Amino acid sequence: MTEARRRPVSGDPIVQLRDVHMGFGALRVFEGLNLDVYPGEILTIIGGSGSGKSVLLKLILRLLQQQSGTVRVDGEDISAYDEGRMLPVRRKVGMVFQNGALFDSLTVYENIAYPLRERGVDDDAFISQRVGEVLEMVGLPGIEPKLPAELSGGMRKRVALARAIAEAPKVLLYDEPTTGLDPINVRRVSELILSLNRRLDVTSIVVTHDLASAYMISDRLAMVAERRIIAVGPTEELRHSADPQVRDFLSAMDYERRAE
Ligand SMILES: Nc1ncnc2c1ncn2[C@@H]1O[C@H](COP(=O)(O)OP(=O)(O)OP(=O)(O)O)[C@@H](O)[C@H]1O
Ligand SMILES: [Mg+2]
Known part of the structure; x- marks a missing residue:
């Protein structure tokens, strides 16, 4: 796979866990986890x-919700926010869930329109135009009337992606977007994550088990182990790190990948 031109990080973090x-x-899942994610990067x-x-x-x-510590999104400490105050924050953050999570009984159109309507958008002409636009962006123009069951696994992931970008979020979260896909679709979805990141100027946080995809798209990598982030840095730096803990970790992941 060809690799992305890496983006250097700059500015204040758009997502920060302290x-x-x-x-x-x-x-215990986390004990003293820290992470900074910078505007426009793919971490x-x-x-x-x-x-x-x-x-x-x-x-x-x-x-x-964490038991202690702070989580900041776009400068706001959301740690003590109730559901009402979270609404505008959630509008800034789109998520592609681990299992795709499309509604099987709804068409592609309704799947993408659903979160827009839920957030109070009721202009049907606007919704229709937006659905068309985002389907175009993920390379699936014109599939509005189809049901999820009529789509391949790769197409379903791309529809989930279209749904996540429909509200023009500042931050996109992807939970294992390529799991369960064949190599061609792994590449297609990886390239899509990269091109959307650059075109829409969003910050992207991607969770993956796929090292090849991680190396291809990431500006930086962060490793979770021992209930915290044990290493974070530019992709090449971590990939070629001399730190034994980082090396062991990456080779174990590589082994896990080959065993799949
Ligand atoms: N809602 C929950 N209630 C109780 N335990 C949970 C809940 N969600 C996650 N856990 C536990 O927290 C730990 C971390 O879970 P998490 O789903 O974040 O793992 P993961 O790193 O995403 O794993 P995978 O790679 O398998 O998706 C696990 O031990 C899991 O069982
Ligand atoms: Mg998971």
Whole structure:
């Protein structure tokens, strides 16, 4: 795969987690996790199964709440926000969930229109134009009337992506966007994440088990282990790191990938 021209990070973080402690009862998921994500970058989060990657994304959307520490999104500390105050923040953050999560009984059109309507958009002409635009952006023009069951796995992921960008978010979260796809679709979806990031000027946080895709698209990589981020940095720096912990981690991931 050809690799992206990496973007250097600059400015104030658009997403920032500080000293985050989070768990479920006796299970401790994070103890003192810190992470800064900068405007416009693609940051990929890698880590073992169960290390807390999905939990991390859900903390940014406040679908889950940490026990202590702060989470900032676009300058706002959302730690103590109630659901009402989260609404405008959620509008800035789009998420492609781990299992695609399209409504099977709704057409592609209705799947993409749904979150727009839920947030109070009721101008049908606007919705129709927006649905057309985002389907065009993901390379699936004209499939509005189809049902999810009529689409391939790769097309479903791209529709989920179209839905996530419909509200023009500032931050896009992707939870394993390429899992379960064949190599051609892995590449297609990876290239799409990259081109949307550059075209829409969004900040993208991607969780993946796919190292090849991570190397291809990421400006920076962050590794989750031991209940925190153990390493973060520019993709090439981490990829060729001499740090034994980073090297062991990447070769274990590479092994896991080959074993799949
Ligand atoms: N809602 C929940 N209630 C209780 N435990 C949870 C909940 N969500 C996650 N967990 C637990 O938190 C830990 C981290 O889960 P998470 O889903 O973030 O892992 P992950 O890194 O995304 O794994 P995978 O790569 O398999 O998707 C796991 O032990 C999981 O069982
Ligand atoms: Mg997960």
